[in-house]
Amino acid sequence: MIKIVLPTLLSALSLFAISNIDVAKKNDNVMSNFEDSKSKMTMTLINAKGQTKVRQMKSKTLELDGGDKSLMEFLSPADVKGTKFLNYEHAKKDDDQWLYLPALKRVKRISSKNKSGAFMGSEFSYEDISSFNIEKYDYKNDEAKEEQLHGTEIYKVERFPNYKYSGYTKQVSYIDKKSFLTLQVDYYDRKKSLLKSAFFTDYKLIDGVYRTGKIQMKNFSNSKESILTWDEESIKNGLTKKDFHKRVLKR
Amino acid sequence: MTHSKSLIPKTLFSLLILITSSFAQIEVEGYIGLDSQSYSDKNNKHSNNVTLQQQLKLTYEKENFSSVLELYAQEDKSDFSNTKENDRTFLRVNEFYTQYEGEDYKLLFGKNIRFWGALEVQNIVDTFNRRDSRNDSFTTDKIGAYNISYSHYFEDSELSVIAKLYEQESKMANSSYMYSILNEGQSYNDKLESEKSLYRPSLYLAYNGSSYADEYSLDYAFIYENGYDSQRYFTVNNNEYKQHAYLVNKFMTYNTLVLDSTLYKLEALYANITENKNISDYIHIALGIEHTLDALSSGHEIGLISEYYYYDTFDDNKLNDLSLGETFQNDLFLGLRYSFNDADDSSAVGGIIVDTQYDEQSYYIEYETRIYDLAKVKLDYRYIEPSDTDNTVYSQLGRHQRIALNISYHF
Numbered sequence: 160m161i162k163i164v165l166p167t168l169l170s171a172l173s174l175f176a177i178s179n180i181d182v183a184k185k186n187d188n189v190m191s192n193f194e195d196s197k198s199k200m201t202m203t204l205i206n207a208k209g210q211t212k213v214r215q216m217k218s219k220t221l222e223l224d225g226g227d228k229s230l231m232e233f234l235s236p237a238d239v240k241g242t243k244f245l246n247y248e249h250a251k252k253d254d255d256q257w258l259y260l261p262a263l264k265r266v267k268r269i270s271s272k273n274k275s276g277a278f279m280g281s282e283f284s285y286e287d288i289s290s291f292n293i294e295k296y297d298y299k300n301d302e303a304k305e306e307q308l309h310g311t312e313i314y315k316v317e318r319f320p321n322y323k324y325s326g327y328t329k330q331v332s333y334i335d336k337k338s339f340l341t342l343q344v345d346y347y348d349r350k351k352s353l354l355k356s357a358f359f360t361d362y363k364l365i366d367g368v369y370r371t372g373k374i375q376m377k378n379f380s381n382s383k384e385s386i387l388t389w390d391e392e393s394i395k396n397g398l399t400k401k402d403f404h405k406r407v408l409k410r
Numbered sequence: 411m412t413h414s415k416s417l418i419p420k421t422l423f424s425l426l427i428l429i430t431s432s433f434a435q436i437e438v439e440g441y442i443g444l445d446s447q448s449y450s451d452k453n454n455k456h457s458n459n460v461t462l463q464q465q466l467k468l469t470y471e472k473e474n475f476s477s478v479l480e481l482y483a484q485e486d487k488s489d490f491s492n493t494k495e496n497d498r499t500f501l502r503v504n505e506f507y508t509q510y511e512g513e514d515y516k517l518l519f520g521k522n523i524r525f526w527g528a529l530e531v532q533n534i535v536d537t538f539n540r541r542d543s544r545n546d547s548f549t550t551d552k553i554g555a556y557n558i559s560y561s562h563y564f565e566d567s568e569l570s571v572i573a574k575l576y577e578q579e580s581k582m583a584n585s586s587y588m589y590s591i592l593n594e595g596q597s598y599n600d601k602l603e604s605e606k607s608l609y610r611p612s613l614y615l616a617y618n619g620s621s622y623a624d625e626y627s628l629d630y631a632f633i634y635e636n637g638y639d640s641q642r643y644f645t646v647n648n649n650e651y652k653q654h655a656y657l658v659n660k661f662m663t664y665n666t667l668v669l670d671s672t673l674y675k676l677e678a679l680y681a682n683i684t685e686n687k688n689i690s691d692y693i694h695i696a697l698g699i700e701h702t703l704d705a706l707s708s709g710h711e712i713g714l715i716s717e718y719y720y721y722d723t724f725d726d727n728k729l730n731d732l733s734l735g736e737t738f739q740n741d742l743f744l745g746l747r748y749s750f751n752d753a754d755d756s757s758a759v760g761g762i763i764v765d766t767q768y769d770e771q772s773y774y775i776e777y778e779t780r781i782y783d784l785a786k787v788k789l790d791y792r793y794i795e796p797s798d799t800d801n802t803v804y805s806q807l808g809r810h811q812r813i814a815l816n817i818s819y820h821f
Contacts, residue, residue: 204753237439238780238786238820240439264523264524265527269673270668270671276709276749276751277752279755280753280755324704326705401513401563404566405620406561406563410511
């Protein structure tokens, strides 16, 4: 009897189990279809002594299959005001990137190899602030682990960057079981040690799409942290590829 | 002639006032800086220099329309002390333009600064604006040029037609300034000599764009100019220098090819002199490679840069590179950029420029950072070992060392 019931029960349970890749797809879906976004970003850099520095930017993103296009303009500190960063993301090859330097009126092509490099001296890397795309990662083909994170039921999903110059060997994401929103990501460095953790909060539902309101990144190797917040965000603004041509850098 | 010259800024100024007075949402930014330089001794030149610098930029934007006024002023300490005056104190309009941006085009009228080029040390095709000769050539100090331009945008490219309205005269510092071309007892007449009117427009046709493939991406630009050449020459009469401009047909290109994590750069130009008995047709070619290494465990980044410059004239009976003061005629640059990737955007750049033809070397290292989010600080050291045998620009400067500190407050 047991021989009959147990496989049947396990088989039934497996219908409710969900794989890592399926969690990732649902996580991607819940944050996708914003079409485009405009927002103001504030980044607070906190050093090991607790001293803070604030950086402000405004940002535009165009959602595209195969990789988003984004334009970021720095507003502070004053000596970099007007500097712009244009990025064409690609999941499996180097991004195309340009920097506009207002003092020289120069649009400069830059190499995007070091996506692991610090973004504006923060604990975020360029890789961290780029948009989530499941094509950027490989997933183990097994069931997602179910755990609790501070009392919330979550899926714990391991993913492995497939970009050869990624600064990470592994990322572990903690996805809310009900909403499929990311609550936390742990980043493991090239030595496979836990390097950083990002905590995602203040989600905002804008025009039916969830958008991240705040990410707090803690770096365990240097005890520094950075907080990135998005304000005045709007989506589905009707932006097109023309709004992300490199000529817009000179505007 | 003088009347028409003064009419251009007046018309533009009136237009700007008319536009801005009705709305008054003007963005203000700028900086105040102090630049201090000390040099190894040279007879009859000041061995140090302190310059106060100010820049003010006003920008007005409404929908597709924008206007910009950028002013720059500097005061040289020697012009206010009991020593010989450098004559480097001035107020200058850097930019003063208005533009309208349509769906697929842009129309610009006024005085502005453009950048053309791809390389790091010297941009040989960046010929639209003149540099202010009252400051040293190690810093980029360009002056806006009055022009009318129309740009049409395509999917991944842009075609521009530009008419520069007149050819600007150059001011020169007195002989007491370290980087002045003048020696004691010599003077400079800033009236620019030319066979044609200086109001003869210089016309430019510029096409630039990008192309992408799986393995590479390419930024390209091609420019044709019919007008005054950016290269000029001097004549000396009774110890008085005069500068001469001449007309040219010029073909220029600058390109950046991205392959994996390496940038391959090319700048090149060919100048066909239309009518001048002193100047030969010439070419100038520059190649560059920039490679970024893997980030260090500290998060710091290292970039390796290598560039080569070649200049040649076609007629040996006319002025050559030495007479024309060309410094990048057969030169190799090897450099390294170290980015600390910290909150203060600290970085260091250093390198050596070797003149393979005249056996000269120029070494430099620059470091810049930010202090308390208030001031930008830049420190540089340069050493020049000039040619012993040829009358190059560096040999006129002599064996030269300098240390410089620039502190600026931005708002």
